[in-house]
Amino acid sequence: SAVISQKPSRDICQRGTSLTIQCQVDSQVTMMFWYRQQPGQSLTLIATANQGSEATYESGFVIDKFPISRPNLTFSTLTVSNMSPEDSSIYLCSGRTGENYGYTFGSGTRLTVV
Amino acid sequence: AQSVAQPEDQVNVAEGNPLTVKCTYSVSGNPYLFWYVQYPNRGLQFLLKYITGDNLVKGSYGFEAEFNKSQTSFHLKKPSALVSDSALYFCAVRAPYSSASKIIFGSGTRLSIRP
Numbered sequence: 001s002a003v004i005s006q007k008p009s010r011d012i013c014q015r016g017t018s019l020t021i022q023c024q025v026d027s028q029v030t031m032m033f034w035y036r037q038q039p040g041q042s043l044t045l046i047a048t049a050n051q052g053s054e055a056t057y058e059s060g061f062v063i064d065k066f067p068i069s070r071p072n073l074t075f076s077t078l079t080v081s082n083m084s085p086e087d088s089s090i091y092l093c094s095g096r097t098g099e100n101y102g103y104t105f106g107s108g109t110r111l112t113v114v
Numbered sequence: 115a116q117s118v119a120q121p122e123d124q125v126n127v128a129e130g131n132p133l134t135v136k137c138t139y140s141v142s143g144n145p146y147l148f149w150y151v152q153y154p155n156r157g158l159q160f161l162l163k164y165i166t167g168d169n170l171v172k173g174s175y176g177f178e179a180e181f182n183k184s185q186t187s188f189h190l191k192k193p194s195a196l197v198s199d200s201a202l203y204f205c206a207v208r209a210p211y212s213s214a215s216k217i218i219f220g221s222g223t224r225l226s227i228r229p
Contacts, residue, residue: 001160031215040202043158043219092157096215103148103217107157 002027002097006106013083013113020079021091021109028073029095029104034066037090037108046091049076083113116141118207120220127195127227135190135223137179137205146208147188148217149179153201161203164188175199195227 005024013019023032031050035043047055047068055068070076080087093106117140127133139145149161162173169181179190188205205220 006157033216035219040222040224042204042221045216045218048216094158102160102163104160105150105158110155 001102002029002095002104004093004095004104004106006093006109008109009107010110011112013111015084015113017083018079018081019083019111020077021093022077023075023093023095023106025074025095025104027097029097030073031096032070032076033094033096033103034068034076034078035092035094037092039090043092046078049078080111083111085113087111088113116145116207116209116218118205118218118220120203120205120223122223123221124224124226127225129197129227129229130194133192133195133199133225133227135203135205135225137188137190137220138186139188139205139207140186141207141209143210144183146210146217147179147181148206148208149173149177149188149190150204150206150219151175151201152204152222158204161190197227197229200225200227 003026034046037043045058046061047057049055049068049070051070067079090108090110092108094103097104119138147164150158152158161177162171164171164181172178177192203223206217208217
């Protein structure tokens with residue numbers, strides 16, 4: 001199955017700044033997704049990253065806060081903009097891998113905003 | 115809209131005993147169902163999935179799950195628990211025939227296996 005490399009694995013950022021998280025897949029994936037997870041809690045879908053078009057955002061998430069890029073079928077970025085302490089969380093990317101409906105996840109980015 | 119529920123925040127089992135982690139779902143049509151496991155400070159690892167076919171699905175690390183359409187459930191099971199099975203387990207569902215292809219996760223169940 002596909003392997004997703006996600007970076008950075010963790011970061012501590014100042015409020016008001018932005019952080020871009022990258023996910024690189026070792027094979028082409030049809031769909032990519034970005035999730036947020038508070039430690040020990042469930043995953044909340046932020047958006048679906050579409051190749052060649054704008055991302056599709058879930059309720060409560062907006063493009064200005066979480067801009068996403070998907071320039072090709074193996075790469076995507078999520079930017080957390082104008083960060084506040086409430087953005088402290090784990091961010092994970094996921095890719096849908098082929099016809100067997102498999103979904104692979106990156107190892108996550110643990111973000112702390114101070 | 116699709117949703118999935120994991121009614122137990124925590125399940126405690128003695129090593130060697132059978133374990134069950136419960137999951138129920140709500141979706142229009144026949145669902146695609148998944149179980150994932152997360153170890154501390156790690157990403158999600160795929161355990162098993164049900165798309166179609168046999169209701170009993172076998173997955174990684176000796177886990178299996180049974181799809182029960184009448185009860186809209188997809189409980190995760192293992193005949194004999196290991197201490198190393200202690201982790202956070204997530205059930206997830208995807209609506210069939212959805213162009214969005216997104217999967218929605220349950221709240222998670224922390225499984226604790228005591229020696």
